[in-house]
Amino acid sequence: MLVACNESGPLPEIVTASLKESHEETLIGLVSHLEDVTISGIEPVAGDRSRVSVRYELVFDMDFSRAIRVLADPGSVSGGERERFRDHLGIIGTVELTGLTSLYGEFEKGQRFNVVREIDFVKIKGKWVGQP
Structure with a gap:
């Protein structure tokens, strides 16, 4: 996932869109969707790396x-x-x-789960790329 960036890391709205996009490309994305995605922190790890903490609700669309x-x-x-x-x-x-x-x-x-996870991003050629 390629995202826009600022000096301190990937922009939150782009992180959210990228998270949803990568979710939809998986099997769990075929049986669920994400709601209420929030960025709880962006931590620079190194000059070209950032760790983004996200929270969201995973909602199942199929049993x-x-x-x-x-x-x-x-x-x-x-x-x-x-x-x-x-x-x-x-x-x-x-x-x-x-x-x-x-x-x-x-x-x-319809079952919902609160999920907290971290996503690592690396800056490549001026663009932030989410790491699986």
Whole structure:
């Protein structure tokens, strides 16, 4: 993720947009969305590095049982759902989704979790790049 910057680090509104964008590119992003993203701090780590502390609510749009059905038995769902989850169908996606239960249990649609995390950014050619 590439973001705009100021002297002290990446701009908060760009960090938020980048966080949401990177979330949407993952399996968990297919079953949830982010709300109430706030930046709680930007700490310079080195001249070209910053650590951004973020808080947000992770809100599930689909329950675990539906998601596992889509991944494990794609023939039982609509073509639109198969297309949406195409990169995660089969055993790999099933294992990845099952791994999410260690963090969120067998989540339900509408269930919310407060998340606090840090994202490292490095400045490359004048642009801040978020590190996974």
